[in-house]
Amino acid sequence: MAGPETAQRASGPPGTSAEAVVEAVGLGKRYGDVTAVREVSFTIRRGEIFAFLGPNGAGKTTTVKILCTLARPTAGWASVAGFDVERQPTAVRRRIGLVFQEQTLDDQLTAEQNLRFHAVLYHVPHSQVAKRIDEVLRLVELDERRHDLVSTFSGGMARRLEIARGMLHTPAVLFLDEPTIGLDPQTRTVMWEDVLRLRRQKQMTIFLTTHYMDEAEYADRIAIIDHGAVVATGTPDELKRRVGEDTVDLATADNTGVTARLAAAGYQVSEREEAVVVFTRDGESHVPQLIELAGSAVRSVHVHRPSLDDVFLHYTGRQIREEHPSHTLPARMRAHTARRR
Numbered sequence: 001m002a003g004p005e006t007a008q009r010a011s012g013p014p015g016t017s018a019e020a021v022v023e024a025v026g027l028g029k030r031y032g033d034v035t036a037v038r039e040v041s042f043t044i045r046r047g048e049i050f051a052f053l054g055p056n057g058a059g060k061t062t063t064v065k066i067l068c069t070l071a072r073p074t075a076g077w078a079s080v081a082g083f084d085v086e087r088q089p090t091a092v093r094r095r096i097g098l099v100f101q102e103q104t105l106d107d108q109l110t111a112e113q114n115l116r117f118h119a120v121l122y123h124v125p126h127s128q129v130a131k132r133i134d135e136v137l138r139l140v141e142l143d144e145r146r147h148d149l150v151s152t153f154s155g156g157m158a159r160r161l162e163i164a165r166g167m168l169h170t171p172a173v174l175f176l177d178e179p180t181i182g183l184d185p186q187t188r189t190v191m192w193e194d195v196l197r198l199r200r201q202k203q204m205t206i207f208l209t210t211h212y213m214d215e216a217e218y219a220d221r222i223a224i225i226d227h228g229a230v231v232a233t234g235t236p237d238e239l240k241r242r243v244g245e246d247t248v249d250l251a252t253a254d255n256t257g258v259t260a261r262l263a264a265a266g267y268q269v270s271e272r273e274e275a276v277v278v279f280t281r282d283g284e285s286h287v288p289q290l291i292e293l294a295g296s297a298v299r300s301v302h303v304h305r306p307s308l309d310d311v312f313l314h315y316t317g318r319q320i321r322e323e324h325p326s327h328t329l330p331a332r333m334r335a336h337t338a339r340r341r
Ligand SMILES: Nc1ncnc2c1ncn2[C@@H]1O[C@H](COP(=O)(O)OP(=O)(O)OP(=O)(O)O)[C@@H](O)[C@H]1O
Pocket: 031, 034, 035, 036, 037, 054, 055, 056, 057, 058, 059, 060, 061, 062, 063, 178
């Protein structure tokens, strides 16, 4: 039998983006009569931001707890960084960082003292502690507050310090369970800037749970979880493409003529008061051809893709409870999302 520090199973060629850092196969958890997680399977590759998107009670936290060895599965199997979560929990714990919904910092200690305490718990080599603390505090832009008591921090600063702490021992995977719950939109933006910086600079693998659609948009891939089951997995764009067509709105000087020309070319098209609306898959790729067919009269073009709300509705038959509808998302955050796709 493999020793506790011997990876039992690795998949994908090491050192490539295809390397699986987290694997779950038929994972399940029952609490008495309640099935919190039912036969969930997924793979997370190195460097990915992977989001579990689902409403309260869907089974997100339970899945994270199993992967972090804080709860035992009642069915299936999972590995983190190549180690079996049930048989090699100590090896798994050494390789993960965790940020839970509840704050777990000692607010009577300074930021730096909290980090030093964590460094001892996680056996960060003494010679590296100061360097690592400097680095993670810079990553979350709290280096100037390092000597302040955590009790003087805002909720957002404390959450960011928790992320820094989760990173301190250079984990293979950082788990963020509803990381922005209770934070105001501006603070959520700043926290997301931290997370994206982490990914960019450290190629960190991040497992995120959320019930916010706008937050899930940041993920490379999303698994939609409902009543304990994963009902769909894919990139945000893939999921949107699966549920329906894009619409391309063309505002032109001659909507009637353009509608006729596009229909003759085989497009499904509808003339509205202000624009000609074309229904098509992968709308962006059709724009050059649509403009060419329309002639010189095009004034503006807008491509609309189904939203993650549409995706969630499609797969679950209902809407996720939204505390932060995407129209309240700060402009800076929306711009960032747009740039990534
Ligand atoms: N220790 C427990 N004992 C009994 N039932 C539990 C326990 N933990 C979770 N559950 C139940 O399992 C289901 C999934 O809960 P879980 O906390 O994983 O959901 P979630 O998607 O993370 O939602 P939330 O964000 O509200 O925590 C819920 O029905 C919950 O009541």
